[in-house]
Amino acid sequence: MDNQTLQKRVEAISLESFGRPFRHQATFNSRLRTTGGRYRLADHNLDFNPRMAELPEFDQIIKHELVHYHLHLTHRGYQHRDADFKALLKAVGGSRYAPRLEGNRRSIKRWRYECSSGHIIERQRRFDTRRYRCGRCGGRLTLLNPQEN
Ligand SMILES: [Zn+2]
Ligand SMILES: [Zn+2]
Structure with missing residues (x-):
């Protein structure tokens, strides 16, 4: 999956599951090691771990980051401990934690x-x-x- 495909997928999931557009950038960042994705508070962009892109639960990882994104932009509780976060994550079926990747970077086997x-x-x-x-x-x-x- 390349960045353009990722961007389209994030935009589609945003509309489908949140009923709101994703208006920022989603890019792969190979420096992410154990987390599946990251929401950047400063510029509202999303980073995703390219090693998790082929996992069956990658859409759930995207949803998790979009929960941070939409809650932050609408000034609600966007952190993991917040009730808004927990409720929206559950409603859209996002992952609670990134899947653990063990061993070398090729071992995304399941x-x-x-x-x-x-x-x-x-x-x-x-x-x-x-x-x-x-x-x-x-x-x-x-x-x-x-x-x-
Ligand atoms: Zn998170
Ligand atoms: Zn059993």
């Missing part, structure tokens, strides 16, 4: 497992399903969609 009762477990690293069980019900785990990893 391994998905399903237990016999249907619980989904996602891990950054692959593990042996013969040695681990579902943490919620103790059921056996199966690796899902290994081709997508």
Whole structure:
């Protein structure tokens, strides 16, 4: 994804989920390490971590940053601890935290497992399903969609 595609995606999500236009700039910033994105109070622009752009939850990361953006511009509580922030984040389905990226910068892999009762477990690293069980019900785990990893 390039900056132009990112900009269009942020604009589209802003209109779709917030009913308000995004009138500033969204750009990838490879200096972001563990966070998915950043709202810049000074100029209202958004930075996004290019390593997270291919994750399935990238739209939720965009929504998270747009919650900061729209609340700040409308003079409401835009910080994580604010009730406005929590309520709007929940309403639009934004991510609460950036997904953790571990190891080297290439490892944005995501391994998905399903237990016999249907619980989904996602891990950054692959593990042996013969040695681990579902943490919620103790059921056996199966690796899902290994081709997508
Ligand atoms: Zn935030
Ligand atoms: Zn389970």
